[in-house]
Amino acid sequence: MTEMLLRYFRTKQKEAQTEKIYDTQCPFCSMQCKMQLIEQSTVTRKKYVTVGKDNPTSEGRLCVKGLNAHQHAVHTERIKYPMLKVDGEFKRISWEKAIKIIKEKFTTIQDNYGKDALSVYGSATITNEEAYLLGKFARVALGTKYIDYNGRLCMSAAASAAAQTFGMDRGFTNSIQEIPHSRCIILAGTNLAECQPTIIPYFEKAKENGAFIIVIDPRETATTKLADLHLKVKPGMDAALANGLLKVIIEKNLLDEEFITKRVNGFDDVKHYVSTLVLDEIAEISGVPTEQIIKAATVFGKEETGMIFTARGVEQQTDGSIAVRNFLNILLATGKIGKKNSGFGAVTGQGNGQGAREHGQKADQLPGYRSIENDEHRKYIANVWGIDEEELPRKGVSAFEMIQKMDEGEIKGLFLMCSNPVVSNPSAEFVKQAIEKLDFLVAVDMFVSETARLADLILPTTSYLETPGTMTNVEGRVTLREASFSIRGEAKHDWQIICEIAQALGKGQYFSFSSPEEVFNELKEASRGGIADYSGITYDRLREQKGILWPCPDDDHPGTERLFENQFAHADGKAIMVPVPIAPEIPKEKPNQEFPLYLTTGRVMSHYLTGVQTRKSSTLAAREFESYMEIHPSTAEKYQIKDNVLVKIESKRGSIIVRSKWSKAIRKDTVFVPFHWADSQNVNRLVSKKLDPTCRMPGFKVSAVKITPVAN
Known part of the structure; x- marks a missing residue:
């Protein structure tokens, strides 16, 4: 009897469950949904449940990625120790030895080849504190001009367009709460329903309130289902289409002339240029029927309020910056900016795509959105950092151009933080070969990514649940x-790793931080008076207010919900319109006899970026376990491609093999491949090295390809 009781109590003890709750934010898209991870533990196992937490942006909603994000954080393949490559294999070493090796290698490279022989490649998924510190690390600890980050491949076109047009760049010019009250909304090159699912209810509310929604996309997507009008544009022809919309708005006199007179420069030049264009020719070039162009322009022009949102479909082009400027021309011509329920939204892709580009990771940038080439800005930051202004390097080059300098031998070493450029960059095989030429590569990551495989040393970093x-x-x-x-x-x-390496390099006095909050307090000072002014923000205020919209220049400032109500950020207070050529400065690939189809790329709901994290989630991987090529059935039949078979896709740069997926949702002259997969399924192998002349964005969204079935 006693033995039976003991067995009973042991069983009950094993079943006894404890519960821990962890507050956090989703590590994936830019909605940054607040959530809680509930850890339910028994003696024998742990179970995790994720629930949404109320906040001003996503209001407690979560998507499938957020619900399952913890699966990669607790995955058994997480890197837990520093690992050194020895005879082609990674071996565990101590942190002390890892830091010593970095010091020796970095010092040797710079002694032999100069300061700029080292480079830093950052990330838009790390925190503001870490992004800030990484920029400071490059310029102060290493003294190199070569730093850029993976956000260059994401937000640079929209950021440069907004800065040139308005004088500053913040993702949304209005708060997200105004979307439901806008009367006409243009979504250009964005598939929000799969990329930022928790924002969709705002647009659904707008529709319920009577808004007219226009979606511009070569494909029918979950987002186009919301549309009252879908403009099925040819890949890469967004700037031309925007010219058509402008032409109709101007010729129908759907203008806000008072706004233009008081607050805009350059309108007359734009008006003259579009008057020389022929609408039917724009329709032919863009692939959008004339009557649809007229309808979209007329509705947007006539409505009292309107918003335009752009994303990678418009921006990841070799004319991405100027294409976005043309959509901003539409807003300015109609006066739909700087007022309630009207404005611009650049839909950031990565979790911290906005903050990571504000505080020093970009090649030409210092914290607070300051310019590294501006003498006043340099002096201010040098004073905050306690260094001489002459010690600050000048601007470097963009992310892909750094890789070209690795190939040329000018850059000999790379400090890579939380990014996977071998998969994410264009001409991916070239990128791999260039990185293999480095004398020394340090990768900071949670997993052995495709780029980390090439590293000499990998340093283990913490996840979103831990940082x-x-x-x-x-x-x-x-x-x-x-x-x-x-x-x-x-x-x-990440911030600890940066500080420890800086200490080893003899620059510890500039990196003597003991917490992220200490780093943030210095970031605040560095941003003070800059465009992206965080100086009135504190951790306590963020906890109390659940977030603050910058600029926030002092402790009593509530944050800025709507930009440009009275003036723009240029010196004269006016925005700038410019004519946008219908033919881009850098010619785009067009289908020809050898490569007869357009290739465009994008995301799927269950994966994120290069898939390093989401492919470690069994739930997410099960939803989309391999890449695919979306193709119209009539096009597939023409090229003898059956549904659900392996297909070889080739461009001038290389080839990949993926599985076919028939779909009437795509244009007949276009195929679509998502970019979350690596190696033989890495679609970026097919993309050209050409870059946008303004922002240095690669042209991911337009390549000319041919397709052939793979023999059984």
């Missing part, structure tokens, strides 16, 4: 991500 700090979401709302989950093995926070 506290601030992020700046799609609106420009600074939020505080709490994190208290136990750290895996010997992993360290």
Whole structure:
């Protein structure tokens, strides 16, 4: 009897469940949804459940990625210790040895080849504190001009367009709460329903309120289902289409002439240029029927309020910056900016795509959105950092151009933080070969990514559950991500890794931080008076207010919900319109006899970026376990491609093999491949090295390809 009782109590003890709750934010898209991870533990197992938490942006909603994000954070393949490549294999070493090796290698490279022989490649998924510190690390600890980040491949076109047009760039010019009250909305090159699903209810509310929604996309998507009008544009022809919309608006006199007179420069030049264009020719070039162009322009022009949102479909082009400027021309011509329920939204892709580009990771940038070439800006930051202004390097080059300098031998070493350029960059095989030429590569990551495989040394970093700090979401709302989950093995926070290496390099006095909040307090000072002014933001205010929209220049400032109400950020207070050529400065590939189809790329709901994290989630991987090529059935039949078979896709740069997926949702002259897969399924192998002349964005969205079935 006693033995039976003991067995009973042991069983009950094993079944007894404890529960821990961890506050956090989703690590994926720019909505940065607040959530809680609930850890339910028994003696024998742990179970995790994720629930949404109320906040001003996503209002407690989560998508399938957020619900399952923890699966990669607790995955058994997480890197837990520093690992050194020895005879082609990674071996565990101590942190002390890892830091010593970095010091020796970095010092040797710079002694032999100069300061700029080292480079830094950052990320838009790290916190504001870490992005800030990484920029400071490059310029102060390494003294190199060569730093850029993976956001160059994401937000640079929209950022440069907004800065040139308005004088500053913040993702949304209005708060997200105004979307439901706008009367006409243009979504250009964005598939929000799959890329930022938790924003969709705002657009659904807008429709319920009577808004007319126009979607511009070569494909029918979950987002186009919302549309009252879908403009099925040819890949890469967005700037031309915007010219057509402008022409109709101007010729029908759907203008806000008072706004133009008082607040805009350059309108007459734009008006003259579009008057020389023929609407039917624009229809032919863009692939959008004339009557649809007229309808879209007329509705947008006549409505009292309107918003335009752009994303990668418009921006990831070799004319992405100027194409976005043409959509901004439409807003300015109709006066739909700087007022309630009217404005622009650049739909940031990565979790901290906004904040990561504000505080020093870009080649030409210093914290607070300051310019590294501006003498006043340089002096201010040098004073904050306690260095001489002459010690600050000048501007470097963009992310892909750094890789070209690796290929040419000018850059000999790379410090890579939380990015996977071998998969994410264009001409991916070239990128791999260039990185293999480096004398020394350090990769900071959670997993052995495709790029980390090439590293000499990998340093283990912490996940979103373990790393506290601030992020700046799609609106420009600074939020505080709490994190208290136990750290895996010997992993360290990115900011700690940076500080320890700086200490070893003899620059420890500039990196003597003991917490993310200490880093943020210096970031605040560095941003003070800059365009992206965080100086009135504190951790306590972020906890209390659940986020603050910048600029926020003092402790009593509530944050700025709507930009440009009275003036733009140029010196004269006016915005600038420019004529946008119908033929881009850098000619895009067009289908020809050898390569007869357009290839365009994009995302799927269950994956994120290069898939390093989401492919570690069994739930997400099961939804989309391999890449595919979406193709119209009539096009497939023409090229003898059956549904659900392996297909070889070739461009001038290389080839990949993926599975076919018939779909009437895509243009007959176009195929679509998502970009989340690597190696033989990496669609970026097919993309050209050509870059936007303004922002240095590669042209991911337009390649000419041929397709052939793979023999059984």
